[in-house]
Amino acid sequence: MQPLAPGDPRAIGGYRLLARLGEGGMGQVYLARSERGRTVAVKTIQPALARESDFRARFAREVATARLVGGEWTAPVLDADTEGPAPWVATGYIAxxxxxxxxxxxxxxxxxxxxxxxxxxxxxxxxxxxxxxxxxxxxxxxxxxxxxxxxxxxxxxxxxxxxxxxxxxxxxxxxxxxxxxxxxxxxxxxxxxxxxxxxxxxxxxxxxxxxxxxxxxxxxxxxxxxxxxxxxxxxxxxxxxxxxxxxxxxxxxxxxxxxxxxxxxxxxxxxxxxxxxxxxxxxxxxxxxxxxxxxxSEDPAAGGGPPPTVPGPATPPPAMPGTAVPTLVPGAPVHPPTYLEAPPVHIRPPTTYGAVWPQPGPPAPAEPTPEPRRLSGAANLLTALFAALAVVAAIAAMLHLQLLGDLDEWQVDTPYFGDLDDNEAAESRKTTLDAFEVVWGSVQLAIVAVWLYWFWQVRRNAEAFAPGRIRYRRSRALLFWLIPVANLVLPKQIADDIWRASHSAPHPRTALVTLWWALSLGYLLFTAFVSADRWHEADTYASARTRATLGTVEQVWCLLAVLTAVLFVRRLTAMQHARITARGPA
Structure with missing residues (x-):
């Protein structure tokens, strides 16, 4: 704190100035007391800024919004004059x-x-x-x-x-x-x-x-x-x-x-x-x-002559609003503090300069968050379905490996690939692999249904654990899982949101999330663009071998993706259950 300078006012808007606290980019800051004894910090606005109507309107709006901050970790806004020739704002003084x-x-x-x-x-x-x-x-x-x-x-x-x-x-x-x-x-x-x-x-x-x-x-x-x-x-x-x-x-x-x-x-x-x-x-x-x-700082040294004051609530503004230099009123009385309860806070809304800004109301109440639920049943069913798909993928991979050996033998007996239509062994292999494809597709459909239900619920739990931190609504996030193109980016972001919200530690390791997402995305792209053709629809033995090899790679890739998906489901479910247990009864 520094003593008041000879040119400083001795009162601003009913607040008696005691000392200088500092000077910022927008104006001077003073230590002051109200007529009832509350210690405050009064910040005045530079004359050059006070002459700008745009600044006044913005300043008034921001003061009104800052009034709503409150809380025990900030200095509350107590009073302000945004219309006078020298705008000012008073906040609680932090000792x-x-x-x-x-x-x-x-x-x-x-x-x-x-x-x-x-x-x-x-x-x-x-x-x-x-x-x-x-x-x-x-x-x-x-x-x-x-x-x-x-x-x-x-x-x-x-x-x-x-x-x-x-x-x-x-x-x-x-x-x-x-x-x-x-x-x-x-x-x-x-x-x-x-x-x-x-x-x-x-x-x-x-x-x-x-x-x-x-x-x-x-x-x-x-x-x-x-x-x-x-x-x-x-x-x-x-x-x-x-x-x-x-x-x-x-x-x-x-x-x-x-x-x-x-x-x-x-x-x-x-x-x-x-x-x-x-x-x-x-x-x-x-x-x-x-x-x-x-x-x-109770009784600051008075300068020579009567103390000046800045127009406030009790002093009418000068005839020419917007002037840069405050009008000084000689002989304005200075009342000693009585140390009573501080007056109610108030803000004067801007009406003189520019449009009247709407005063912000209290913050909107947060939407109620749902209570988290345990998902053991859905997680166990999803794990069982993934296990069934893994078994099917492993058997299909072995069948494709056997097919590669069969193709070499069949080429010796039937050099022309088209003649395999009359080969009973080739027809049996084709029927077996087609049956596995049907089983494989049926299990995948069941997984999609249970997966979406499980995902919907873990997303719901994550919002209960960390309200407002999830970037996508449940309905929108669920839709993204059904759009293959969106899997390039969005589900990874959604999974990270859910994983971090569900983890009780401040720095959860997301390596498993990344591995699961990379394998699943790679498998999706591989099946869509590389291994879509069947081996028996080829024109030559070389093409059939290539397709059978790709089929083997597809099944092995599926097996790896399934295993990481099981780990992902079990780990995320366990994380949520741990947080539910730590929260205790609602």
Whole structure:
């Protein structure tokens, strides 16, 4: 905190200013108290921005949306004036230093215990921000306050509503908004931002807290070089504790879709939250000194002459709205704090400039998720059908191998392939293989029916385990399994979603999913484009041998795909049953 400068106002909108807290890209931030004694942070807007009607309308909309964030991990928006000549917003004051001050000046990198609690608190804050439709866009150590109870995220000054345009991290003039060392690759490129951008910034903040340095280096060699490293190079995570390294690495993935979502981060960080004090003793002592400094700011030194004030609720606005310099009213009284209950919060909606933006309502209630069910019966039936198909495939493979030997013998007795129509042994072999094809097709049809039922249910369970993390609706996901072309991409993604949602550990190994998908897809493509022709429909013995060989390969491939499918079904079913058991009764 710094004393008020001679030119600073002494009151803004009914809040008595006590000290300067800092200055950002949008304006000055002051420590203040309400008439009833609540300590707040008041942020004013630069005159140049205040003259822009587009900015005012956007600012008003974002303030109204930020009001809905709430929660114990952020600074609540208490009051605002978006219509006056000098717009401002008041938020709850967080009594504590910033994470940047703790790491860079007072203590250094935080211990692993503190990092675990810090990561949990920041993820909780992002959850509260994102579920109201906001992307913070400037998550950095200077915007993370450290308190005894945990971290608090502040400064939604450059946050943007998710539906507020597609310009991403660019201003109207093309300047990138954000802090270079903590920006995401898509923010640097000026693309549309999603909550995944804040997840990238989260990874950078945690890496800084763990090591005291930025994972992509500093901007000493130029801001453009730093932004290039963020977009193109891998982060330097040396010194990050092992328990946190993998989480930070996942958050710093270049592609937004490769980063974990908030639900996954909540699951990964919530398991290791330490009990008791989360900060080192030196930082706790610093918080005590900060509280003393806050008490010392009760009576700031008054400048010469009567204290100025900025028009607020009790002062009518000047005759010319939009002027850059606030009108000062001499002799405005300054009331001492009475330390009563703070007044109800309110937001003044914009009506003077531009269109009246609709005020967002409370977040829509989440759709109820179904209770998970055990699927032993469907899994056992599907396993039995797969086992039957494996037996059929193994016998068919042996029959094709025998056919290769028979073709060599038949060629000696009947050089012309067309004469095999009168060969009883060839006709018997043809009848046997055709019968196996019928059995094979019937078992596959039964597998498809049971497989779809089992898949529908495991997809339902996965949504119950991790609501909102599954990318495809059940009906749409089920349809994709029936479209062969979609198997090239989508079912693998769906299977990954279900697998990860069903696994209780934070980092499930998906090698089995990939192996099953690769073998099944390869088998599908092989049967569709390579081995579709039958051996007895060939024109020559050489062609018949080729088709019989392909038939053998097809059956062996089918056998391998079936075995991995059985492992996939059993493993995924067991994972879901384990989670159901861990959840206990509903």
């Amino acid at each position: 504590g230093p910033t994470l940047h001050q703790v790491v860079a000046e007072d203590h250094g990198p935080l211990p692993e215990r503190s990092l675990a609690f810090l990561s949990f608190g920041l993820v909780q804050a992002l959850r509260d921000i994102h579920r109201t439709g906001l992307v913070h866009r400037d998550l950095k150590p200077a915007n993370v306050m450290i308190t005894i109870d945990g971290p608090r995220v502040i400064d939604f000054g450059i946050a943007r509503a998710l539906d507020g345009g597609t310009s991403g991290g660019l201003t109207r003039t093309g300047a990138v908004i954000g802090s270079p060392g903590f920006m995401s690759p898509e923010q640097i490129r000026g693309l549309r931002l999603t909550p995944a951008s804040d997840v990238f910034s989260l990874g950078t903040v945690l890496a800084y807290a763990a090591t005291g340095r930025l994972p992509f280096g500093t901007g000493d060699s130029g801001g453009h070089a730093l932004m290039f490293r963020i977009v193109e190079e891998e982060p330097d995570l040396d010194g990050v504790p092992g328990a946190l390294r993998e989480l930070i690495s996942d958050c710093l993935a270049k592609a937004p879709e490769d980063r974990p979502d908030i639900a996954a981060l909540l699951e990964r960080t919530g398991a290791d939250v330490p009990e008791g004090p989360w900060l080192p003793a030196e930082v706790l002592a610093q918080l005590g000194r900060h509280a003393v400094a806050l008490l010392d």
